[in-house]
Amino acid sequence: MALAFRDNLAVLVVVALLSTAYIMPLLTKIRRFRVAEYFAVAMLGLALSGGIYLAREILLHGTFTYAVGGWPAPWGIELSLDAVSGFFLITIGVVATPIMLYASVDLIKEVGSRSRAAWFLTLFLLLVAALCGLAVTGDLFNIYVMVEVATIASCAIVAARNDATSVEATFKYLMLATIGSGFVLLGIGFLFVLTGNLNMNFIAQELSMSWQKYPTALWVCLSFFMVGFGVKSALFPLHVWLPDAHSTAIAPSSAMLSSLAIKGYIIALLKVFYVAVGAKIITRLPITDILTLLGMVAIIAGALFALAQDELKRRLAFSTISQVGYIFLGIGLGNIHGLTGTFMHILSHATTKALLFLAAGAMIKHTGKSRISEMAGVGAAMPVTVGAFAVGSLSMIGIPLFSGFVSKWQLLLGSLANGNYLAVLVLVGGSLLAAAYLLPVLRMAFFERPLQKPVVANVSYVQLAALLFLVVVIISVGVVPDGVLQLASEAATALLGLEVLP
Amino acid sequence: MSVGVALVLASIVITTIGAIWVAAIPGEAKTQRHCIVVGAALVSAAMVWYLLYLGLGSGTYPAFRVGIASLSLDLTLDPLGLTYGILASTLWVFASIYSVGYMEHDTKQRQYFTFFLVSAGITLGIAFSGNLFTFYLFYELLTFATYPLVVHSGTKDALEAGRKYIRYSLVGASFILAAIVMLWTLTGGVLDFSSIPAALATASSGQLRILFFLFLIGFGVKAAIMPLHGWLLSAMVAPTPVSALLHAVAVVNAGVFGVLRTVYSVFGVDLVKSLSVRPILLVLCSVTIILGSLIALKQDVLKRRLAYSTISQLAYILLGAFILHPLALAGAMLHMIFHSTLKIVLFFAAGIVAEETGYLKVSELGGTGRILPVTMGSFGIISLGMIGMLPLSGFWSKYYLMRGSLAADAWILLVVLLLSGLLNALYFIPITVSAFTGTSDLKQRRKTKALLFMLVPTVIIAAFGVIFGLYPGLTLPLVDAVVAQFFSL
Numbered sequence: 001m002a003l004a005f006r007d008n009l010a011v012l013v014v015v016a017l018l019s020t021a022y023i024m025p026l027l028t029k030i031r032r033f034r035v036a037e038y039f040a041v042a043m044l045g046l047a048l049s050g051g052i053y054l055a056r057e058i059l060l061h062g063t064f065t066y067a068v069g070g071w072p073a074p075w076g077i078e079l080s081l082d083a084v085s086g087f088f089l090i091t092i093g094v095v096a097t098p099i100m101l102y103a104s105v106d107l108i109k110e111v112g113s114r115s116r117a118a119w120f121l122t123l124f125l126l127l128v129a130a131l132c133g134l135a136v137t138g139d140l141f142n143i144y145v146m147v148e149v150a151t152i153a154s155c156a157i158v159a160a161r162n163d164a165t166s167v168e169a170t171f172k173y174l175m176l177a178t179i180g181s182g183f184v185l186l187g188i189g190f191l192f193v194l195t196g197n198l199n200m201n202f203i204a205q206e207l208s209m210s211w212q213k214y215p216t217a218l219w220v221c222l223s224f225f226m227v228g229f230g231v232k233s234a235l236f237p238l239h240v241w242l243p244d245a246h247s248t249a250i251a252p253s254s255a256m257l258s259s260l261a262i263k264g265y266i267i268a269l270l271k272v273f274y275v276a277v278g279a280k281i282i283t284r285l286p287i288t289d290i291l292t293l294l295g296m297v298a299i300i301a302g303a304l305f306a307l308a309q310d311e312l313k314r315r316l317a318f319s320t321i322s323q324v325g326y327i328f329l330g331i332g333l334g335n336i337h338g339l340t341g342t343f344m345h346i347l348s349h350a351t352t353k354a355l356l357f358l359a360a361g362a363m364i365k366h367t368g369k370s371r372i373s374e375m376a377g378v379g380a381a382m383p384v385t386v387g388a389f390a391v392g393s394l395s396m397i398g399i400p401l402f403s404g405f406v407s408k409w410q411l412l413l414g415s416l417a418n419g420n421y422l423a424v425l426v427l428v429g430g431s432l433l434a435a436a437y438l439l440p441v442l443r444m445a446f447f448e449r450p451l452q453k454p455v456v457a458n459v460s461y462v463q464l465a466a467l468l469f470l471v472v473v474i475i476s477v478g479v480v481p482d483g484v485l486q487l488a489s490e491a492a493t494a495l496l497g498l499e500v501l502p
Numbered sequence: 503m504s505v506g507v508a509l510v511l512a513s514i515v516i517t518t519i520g521a522i523w524v525a526a527i528p529g530e531a532k533t534q535r536h537c538i539v540v541g542a543a544l545v546s547a548a549m550v551w552y553l554l555y556l557g558l559g560s561g562t563y564p565a566f567r568v569g570i571a572s573l574s575l576d577l578t579l580d581p582l583g584l585t586y587g588i589l590a591s592t593l594w595v596f597a598s599i600y601s602v603g604y605m606e607h608d609t610k611q612r613q614y615f616t617f618f619l620v621s622a623g624i625t626l627g628i629a630f631s632g633n634l635f636t637f638y639l640f641y642e643l644l645t646f647a648t649y650p651l652v653v654h655s656g657t658k659d660a661l662e663a664g665r666k667y668i669r670y671s672l673v674g675a676s677f678i679l680a681a682i683v684m685l686w687t688l689t690g691g692v693l694d695f696s697s698i699p700a701a702l703a704t705a706s707s708g709q710l711r712i713l714f715f716l717f718l719i720g721f722g723v724k725a726a727i728m729p730l731h732g733w734l735l736s737a738m739v740a741p742t743p744v745s746a747l748l749h750a751v752a753v754v755n756a757g758v759f760g761v762l763r764t765v766y767s768v769f770g771v772d773l774v775k776s777l778s779v780r781p782i783l784l785v786l787c788s789v790t791i792i793l794g795s796l797i798a799l800k801q802d803v804l805k806r807r808l809a810y811s812t813i814s815q816l817a818y819i820l821l822g823a824f825i826l827h828p829l830a831l832a833g834a835m836l837h838m839i840f841h842s843t844l845k846i847v848l849f850f851a852a853g854i855v856a857e858e859t860g861y862l863k864v865s866e867l868g869g870t871g872r873i874l875p876v877t878m879g880s881f882g883i884i885s886l887g888m889i890g891m892l893p894l895s896g897f898w899s900k901y902y903l904m905r906g907s908l909a910a911d912a913w914i915l916l917v918v919l920l921l922s923g924l925l926n927a928l929y930f931i932p933i934t935v936s937a938f939t940g941t942s943d944l945k946q947r948r949k950t951k952a953l954l955f956m957l958v959p960t961v962i963i964a965a966f967g968v969i970f971g972l973y974p975g976l977t978l979p980l981v982d983a984v985v986a987q988f989f990s991l
């Protein structure tokens with residue numbers, strides 16, 4: 001009985017979120033808008049607890065699969081629940097819930113009208129459902145479907161406000177993301193032709209026997225995946241759409257896109273590379289070196305671009321490009337510490353960047369100032385919000401006691417384990433650059449003398465609660481990382497196909 | 503949990519609670535705030551003193567550990583940490599009383615005192631950390647907690663100084679982080695001070711040299727080894743109690759303490775000896791000592807002169823540590839204690855002069871001795887201690903440093919120490935002489951109401967300088983314990 005519940009829960013999380021998404025417009029018609037919003041928050045909270053439960057089960061009893069509709073693989077779609085799924089489900093829940101809570105306060109005012117707000121809820125939940133789908137699926141075509149759903153939903157929530165700049169940004173995003181989808185689809189086609197399968201475990205079996213016969217084809221196929229997912233997850237130099245899209249959207253959209261949406265594609269890439277193709281093959285191909293190199297370039301270049309921005313949200317958007325570099329660097333390192341670092345950074349960047357974008361959104365909205373150079377005295381006007389921003393900054397820089405340090409530490413260990421001293425230098429330099437682009441915001445907000453007396457801004461308690469929730473997550477992961485770290489390292493172990501933890 | 507562990511934790515936590523309390527009460531409640539600040543500092547210091555009593559009495563030191571095995575938060579007492587802890591927490595009490603007077607008319611008192619107390623707790627965290635990770639954690643936090651104090655006035659200069667401070671400190675901390683990661687891979691995950699030296703024994707000397715210099719550059723920033731001292735001078739724009747406490751006692755000593763930990767707890771005496779890096783280190787320190795003193799000679803702004811003097815004096819402590827001889831280490835520990843107690847008086851006195859007369863430059867100080875006899879008197883007497891004259895405490899630390907240099911057959915260091923002493927005399931004595939013989943064109947003294955709050959701590963610490971000079975044996979149990987910890991005699 002318990003097992004049946006557990007198995008069904010995997011698909012239930014996705015299905016429940018999908019159905020909630022579709023009843024949102026109806027619900028907002030027949031009930032007060034608040035009710036729909038809180039219902040969405042509650043469903044996300046349930047998804048989070050489902051994720052935690054599943055992760056616990058996976059840690060206790062090992063991985064398991066679920067055949068959708070009762071059709072076993074390779075004919076049906078198979079959901080494959082391992083530590084990777086558990087980890088990403090928790091990440092999604094822990095970040096999406098506070099973002100929704102934050103959005104619920106003034107959504108109608110932000111997007112313009114009640115019906116648009118209802119559609120925003122639908123799209124938001126669709127995006128979350130697609131990400132959960134990416135976390136649990138074990139099937140390549142299913143990945144493609146989920147990637148498409150996520151892409152369309154993210155494009156739409158960028159355009160939520162419907163003003164000229166955000167529509168332009170959306171168009172740019174849509175074009176590039178579609179090209180990315182094309183590459184992904186081509187890659188899937190290649191893998192299907194090579195192996196005759198869409199189920200990732202079956203592909204892995206086929207490839208392990210026959211990959212040496214078609215090294216070039218495999219190479220091309222993996223490059224397609226790298227470019228396709230690289231565009232979608234803003235891997236430098238394929239990032240050009242991101243700064244516009246993430247800085248023009250409303251705060252909850254920016255937070256959602258920067259913290260979770262791009263991570264979904266990274267999880268998909270991880271699954272294709274390490275599950276479908278397999279760690280043994282992938283680490284023998286130079287593709288990991290390319291990822292390491294691109295990751296390092298992204299860390300430095302993204303941070304340098306961020307330094308040059310005066311608009312707060314653009315600076316945060318470029319910071320995302322830099323931080324995505326850390327994640328790719330870990331994937332490229334391809335050892336246990338590197339991948340653990342990748343997972344930890346997926347979690348810590350998701351929580352941290354969500355916090356930063358939400359806090360920045362509140363700062364910009366209540367003071368009407370979007371440029372860092374105008375922000376003198378904001379700290380005195382809204383101490384809790386800017387305080388939360390400070391916590392996010394310290395975590396992003398990688399100060400101990402905050403979650404960012406835990407992931408950076410693992411990445412450093414991973415780099416040293418590969419003897420990659422350049423990566424050590426880049427990681428440390430990236431932290432310094434992060435300090436250089438985030439600390440001036442705090443200096444401006446707290447310590448510069450304002451030109452005129454600052455207005456006291458009252459941020460609503462619900463939004464403060466959302467910010468504080470993220471602050472608590474960041475600090476507790478930073479202080480007591482045991483549980484998540486174990487899950488992350490299990491996930492890395494699962495991907496690498498190692499038997500026991502060293 | 504034993505009493506000791508509880509006290510170690512409580513001494514850190516109580517200042518943090520005090521800080522939160524200060525931040526929570528309204529800005530107008532001055533008296534209440536002052537009571538909390540002084541009270542928290544006092545209670546915390548009392549706890550550390552009791553720990554000293556426990557530790558020296560029984561020779562056992564409690565340890566406290568949380569977190570996962572690899573990166574645990576680990577607080578342990580040892581004689582070296584206790585010395586730094588006692589020094590910082592005691593001087594913090596006096597500095598908090600002084601601050602009450604000095605910040606009387608400041609509009610951002612709440613912010614000031616919050617971070618003032620937070621820094622106190624973090625400094626104790628550095629003192630009591632039992633592994634490198636914990637050390638790095640508190641060391642990094644100290645930068646962020648003291649930044650608001652440095653930029654307190656909010657002027658352009660202050661913000662620029664703050665920027666410089668953060669840049670230097672974070673770059674230094676990155677070196678330390680790189681060193682810790684490298685150490686981790688060399689030792690296979692051992693970061694405990696008590697077990698690192700043994701775990702390092704298998705590493706090659708080339709790797710160890712790189713490791714050593716990574717640590718040295720990292721800690722050298724806060725220890726203001728030339729040429730890493732730039733931040734210290736700009737940071738003198740901070741309010742005087744901050745300059746006094748952070749830039750003569752807590753922050754710079756945290757750097758020095760880090761170097762001591764590196765040499766004695768991470769590598770151990772034998773390993774450092776085998777690396778044969780000693781000549782470079784001694785030259786580095788000698789250059790800093792002489793250059794610091796020479797540049798101090800040319801400074802007209804009093805606080806800048808004191809800052810260069812600090813740079814030079816910190817190098818004395820490092821010199822003592824690098825000689826790798828028991829007597830020299832004793833000298834280094836004594837100099838850490840005595841330099842802090844002496845230098846804080848000089849800063850306090852400079853602050854009082856600036857508040858009462860508005861004079862900041864040495865050339866303006868003529869005749870101030872007659873207006874502020876007690877202040878300038880303390881300044882004069884204590885500056886003699888700084889030079890190293892008997893019967894003041896500064897003599898004894900230099901005495902041990904010289905004996906250590908001779909015992910290690912490095913007589914050239916004797917010349918360095920004597921020459922620097924001479925330079926100290928050249929830049930300190932004229933100040934006192936002109937203060938008491940010159941004439942002042944001061945029309946009106948400001949008559950600060952809170953003068954007493956500033957004067958009393960100054961005079962008390964100055965008295966310590968004399969008492970330690972007359973009875974140097976008072977500090978011996980502690981210094982002996984430190985030496986015995988690292989040298990098997």
